[in-house]
Amino acid sequence: MRISFVAGFGPIVRDVEASRAFWERGLGITLEEAAPSYFTNDDLEGVRAFALWPLDQAAESTFGSAPWPADIPAPTTWMELDVASAEDVGSAVAELEAAGHRVLRGPHEEPWGQTTSRLLSPEGLLVGVTFTPWMHDHDHDHDHDHDHDEE
Numbered sequence: 001m002r003i004s005f006v007a008g009f010g011p012i013v014r015d016v017e018a019s020r021a022f023w024e025r026g027l028g029i030t031l032e033e034a035a036p037s038y039f040t041n042d043d044l045e046g047v048r049a050f051a052l053w054p055l056d057q058a059a060e061s062t063f064g065s066a067p068w069p070a071d072i073p074a075p076t077t078w079m080e081l082d083v084a085s086a087e088d089v090g091s092a093v094a095e096l097e098a099a100g101h102r103v104l105r106g107p108h109e110e111p112w113g114q115t116t117s118r119l120l121s122p123e124g125l126l127v128g129v130t131f132t133p134w135m136h137d138h139d140h141d142h143d144h145d146h147d148h149d150e151e
Helices: 016-026 055-063 086-098 133-137
Strands: 032-035 038-040 078-082 103-109 115-120 126-130
Touching: 016 038, 055 103, 055 115, 086 103, 086 115, 086 126
Parallel strands: 078 126
Antiparallel strands: 032 038, 103 115, 115 126
């Protein structure tokens, strides 16, 4: 079997209104009700990277050390939502905090040049609001070098 692409992704929600407050009103992803309580967006650009991310590495990236803190529910899924610039990561975090969402790690530049921030969704997804320069420099080009120096 050869998978061509990720056709869909989304959380399984327990509280529809809390999830809409986070994804639609908090993160600005336009959603339409396609069926009762089933909200969708079929126009959002897709996944540029699919990866298995060990929990201890996610903890290191989020909190600066492993293991994952016992007082915060451990996520089972991660996703990153890229914005147009590194500065936009900071603006997005400010908007999310102002809306009452708990940011686990504010904007910062990773050693590999990506600007990231992290928070948990109501469903327990580890969500990054990020700026990934090489994904913007080469629109839809999947052959890039993650270790190159950014200009």
